[in-house]
Amino acid sequence: MAIPLVPKILRSHLLELASKDERIDGRGRWEGRQTKLEVDILPRAEGSAKVTMGDTIVYAGVKFQLMTPYSDRPNEGGLMCSAEVRPVAGRNWEPGPPSAESIELGRVVDRGIRESGCIDVKSLCIIPGEKAWQVILDLFAISDDGNLFDAFALAAIAALKNAKVPCERFEVGQDHLLEVSSMPIMCSYHKVGNRFVYDASKKEELGGDERIHITLGEANHVHSLQKGLKGIFSADEFVEIMEKAKDTSKELRKLVNSVVGE
């Protein structure tokens, strides 16, 4: 991303708002933006989802390819997650090889999905040692107004739960839904004006400090964490956002279920 030139004035404005416990768009500290989830919207993908969180808009698409299992894991298929933020998504996203920001974004979302074990790679095996499915999950941002992490993670799990394995096209049986055994949900918190807020907007990201990404599964098991950007936080601060993440992840899980069915 190009270096944004305004953050100093923005920072002091955000600090002032924080002292009155206010946010730049009027939200409460733990309040997310309006979130809309649509699925099955990409005709060429086997699974797809679109997430709109305020002015942040992302797509997720799931494609399948046949692969030969690795010789040391003959009973397993593969899961590949690729996140791209192309320059379409905002003034500061530039063309060229992936930036460190973009790599971190992709890897953190990938770990949230992967480490939850929601896709059992053994279930992707067709003929041991010979043929297996590789699931490719592509995340694609159209409009970045902050918190691409949560938008990507939400679109990712919804697209997976909505994906049909194209057995017929590849002549290996009948089409069926991809098995997704659990539902990891990511909640991200950004330190803005000396305290963490949920679902930071782009302005809050630009004028804020560190961010913390928490991926929770069933029974509030932790599957993935990441602290990003320069900044220091205390154990107490962490305990507070972890508690909030437990509540928020429950609500988002309900949203996914209401859209794709349980």
Next chain:
Amino acid sequence: MAIPLVPKILRSHLLELASKDERIDGRGRWEGRQTKLEVDILPRAEGSAKVTMGDTIVYAGVKFQLMTPYSDRPNEGGLMCSAEVRPVAGRNWEPGPPSAESIELGRVVDRGIRESGCIDVKSLCIIPGEKAWQVILDLFAISDDGNLFDAFALAAIAALKNAKVPCERFEVGQDHLLEVSSMPIMCSYHKVGNRFVYDASKKEELGGDERIHITLGEANHVHSLQKGLKGIFSADEFVEIMEKAKDTSKELRKLVNSVVGE
């Protein structure tokens, strides 16, 4: 290419010449530069040609490799066309990854050859599903004084018509000439001083506007078109250059035949 710094003065000079229906090197509007075609001049290539058009000089070389046909087209070999303009060819051609200019040049010349169907990829098959020829056509500019497009296209078809399939070296039968069933010819027109001229020199390219590339086959069938660079043209303008292209392509076809035999 590096950004040339003189075009403004050059543009007004060209405009003035155009108003008197003159060209910077004294040629008539539809007059090409002196063109020399030599074939079979690269000892390591199976087919080769060198084209000299005024001070523009290019080589074409044809090489053969064995390939396994693609599984969805088991009866076909392949044709690959690669055009390189390395910094040897002129002050403004710079080292580094291929520029958009260079990519367009290669793809337009490639389409002219490919879309004419002059190489029947089925004739390149040796054993269906197992072995086929890949024809590799390499275009290489030594001196760029304008209109590399036509020079490349002419060298390309002459090198193909002159190519010997090296069956003996690869132990798959006896050497024979590559089958080339038709002869696509490209004619390029550049808008210089508000009207199109044929075979623009480098100076005309630098100070001109858009260019149009027309590839014609037998019976004046159109095989490939490309409008390049910023500029607007009318249907009438296009009709005029299309008629000229019909005449010029006939002459160039004669030249090729006179050098490589029909």
Next chain:
Amino acid sequence: MAIPLVPKILRSHLLELASKDERIDGRGRWEGRQTKLEVDILPRAEGSAKVTMGDTIVYAGVKFQLMTPYSDRPNEGGLMCSAEVRPVAGRNWEPGPPSAESIELGRVVDRGIRESGCIDVKSLCIIPGEKAWQVILDLFAISDDGNLFDAFALAAIAALKNAKVPCERFEVGQDHLLEVSSMPIMCSYHKVGNRFVYDASKKEELGGDERIHITLGEANHVHSLQKGLKGIFSADEFVEIMEKAKDTSKELRKLVNSVVGE
């Protein structure tokens, strides 16, 4: 490497010292820095060495992989030598794709090893046409105070002589020492203040002119030469350093034998 900014003053200082037959660190013209050779110091490598020459420090690591022999050489394995100078090694080594300096360094060290024939690639074959060893020699600089060439070459031959072929891990027999049939030794000379000196330090490299690298084998057979950098030298100058290289290579050969055994 970034362009160093001090060499003019440095050059005249070195010139003055040379006129008194002195060197910047007090050494004699043909005197090398204190050299320490340690082997078997990398637990994850099958062969390894660390060379300390004054403040220049490098590692060499040998790894083995199974490969399929090339179809035109079914009885041979492979030897690959890769030299990396990462930015850890000094202020002027920058990140990014390998510089021309770095490529030359790697290729010159590689040729010294390869051309001596010390590794017989036929001895690396396990099953002709099917399975062979690929020996990968990685050279890695930790601290560059000049003359990485000799440090790399010394670490390379020591690591090879110390390498155990990991047959057991790959289930192709019993572990055994890699066969190394001879011991090429590189000696490098740098023109500093109008005369060549042995084992130039970084300051001498920065303020000097051309360098000459000589790799000698048994009976003073020459296996590899390289003249690097801008500069002119005479046949007499060359004869002088060649004679010195014969002496010095003998001593270094003794050092290797004393550490890894003959």
Next chain:
Amino acid sequence: MGGYGDIKMIDENGLRMDGRSATDVRPITIETGVVPVADGSCRMTWGTNDVIVAVYGPMEAHPRKIQRQDRAVLDVRYNMAPFSTTDRIRPGFNRRSREISKVTADALASVVLLEMYPRSKIRVEIEVICAEAGTRCVGLTAASVALADAGIPMTDMVVSVASGKINDVVVCDLNKEEDNYGEADLPMGVLPNTGEIVFLQMDGDLSPEQFQTAWDYNVNAAMEVHKIMIEALKNGGAK
């Protein structure tokens, strides 16, 4: 161009497999303002094609060496999303995309009043979310709308349509199946106010007469598509 086999793409009544006549264009929808953070944007669906264009700028051109003293730089990127086709597209460098980006930029630069913004840059980002056939035409047309949505002055809009040939018959606006088995493709970019051309490519095989028919189909279709563009810009904003 494929031209494979003997598949019949046009029936005895001159109708195509999707029921269109030779001159019919596939259904089109246009929506502006779909990328909220952009200065202008547009989503265009055209048959099963789904293309999103965002425009950023005019803004300062950096690094300085890309600046032009007398006009704005127009930076156009055409890209297909990995999930936009049946076989996934690997992200990264791609010669086809580079060429389409260049000819699209050349076409747009012919109508955008770049001289009004010296030293600045205008970015046009064309993303194909779902591809059928003719994505370069959809991208170029949608880019015109997005530039208008961003308030960038232009001498005219560019409307791009491709006619082609199947079973030796010229038809307008090939769909996917027709494109797979088609024998020629002639994409053009037309200025609706003057009928002039700013974009032209072609490959395949067309006799001089077929070529003229395809050209005429394109110009006529462009006039129709232009009406839909004007309507969308009048309605403004996202639905």
Next chain:
Amino acid sequence: MGGYGDIKMIDENGLRMDGRSATDVRPITIETGVVPVADGSCRMTWGTNDVIVAVYGPMEAHPRKIQRQDRAVLDVRYNMAPFSTTDRIRPGFNRRSREISKVTADALASVVLLEMYPRSKIRVEIEVICAEAGTRCVGLTAASVALADAGIPMTDMVVSVASGKINDVVVCDLNKEEDNYGEADLPMGVLPNTGEIVFLQMDGDLSPEQFQTAWDYNVNAAMEVHKIMIEALKNGGAK
């Protein structure tokens, strides 16, 4: 995280295969000044991990466009040498290394007084010569020591430790075998003076209670490791 098979990693007495208790850290050595040409450097061995860090700077940041008017730029690279692992690592671009470099830089930037050196650059080069498990923690910790060795002012050192889970039991500082079969990994970067956190990653599966245990193990272990760091800096220079 692997989590494969039913291998027993902890015996009936609660001891691990290498004899450590759940809270024991592997043996650590620290030596400064090991890269003579650098402004500061450190070699840290931690179990079989062997990591070398060199610090260059503060020096002029070039090219100028990377300069910041109000502070130094911290340029951190984490890299694994090709011979540092059982399977050779190919040199070159690597997404994992890029991410670790970034989070390490973010952690160090939280404590280094970058404002003292406007327009300059500080380079931190982390090279893993031999890898066991937890290389990112060793790299970050060793970088703190190397920065101190270079005389770069910091508000505190960063001490990084990872606890994890094997056989459903939380243990501190996983070794290689434990990491291969482990079910979770929680690397943290702790400031010993305040107990605050500047580095945090986690993957695998931890219940809320297990998570708390792993967190506490890390904070306690960091205090121990910090003592060794202080001792090494007091001794100074290479042995």
Next chain:
Amino acid sequence: MGGYGDIKMIDENGLRMDGRSATDVRPITIETGVVPVADGSCRMTWGTNDVIVAVYGPMEAHPRKIQRQDRAVLDVRYNMAPFSTTDRIRPGFNRRSREISKVTADALASVVLLEMYPRSKIRVEIEVICAEAGTRCVGLTAASVALADAGIPMTDMVVSVASGKINDVVVCDLNKEEDNYGEADLPMGVLPNTGEIVFLQMDGDLSPEQFQTAWDYNVNAAMEVHKIMIEALKNGGAK
């Protein structure tokens, strides 16, 4: 160096397979002005080698960061055309070409009076159109001629020749077959006015005596080749 099999490359009369004696050089032709748009150029054929060199400059060096205040930058590129060898060469980055470009630049920089053109750049483009053996020598020699053709002042020309060893016999100027089966290769760049050296590489195996013979062969051959170069420059222009 190959050194394969027992092929006899020298007959009982000491003649080589192409009829040359041990010290004979292959036939050479030189033509200047072959790249009309360049400031200087040269085509050199040497046996079946066919090499074209173009020189551009002195011209302004940009970007500015590559400029040197006290001299010109010499930018040399050695490249083999894809059709120059029996097996096609893929265009693109190539470590061998990068090294040859560097040592060629180093050799030429030793004789070109770079101090006469501060802040400027001289580009030397060496293109191997057809390769036999010894392309680096042909390239370096032809570059000298092209620089002279461009009027760039030099203290001397560089003449480059390689001697080698086959069947344990030292011979001058290996041809392709000799190179394939040869046991050593010693390319040198000689200044004909002084007999000094600006270019030197070697690989293979040479005893001290063989080495001296090969060296002498090269120096003598260089004097002969130099005459052809002088002749070509006197004749000037393309034939």
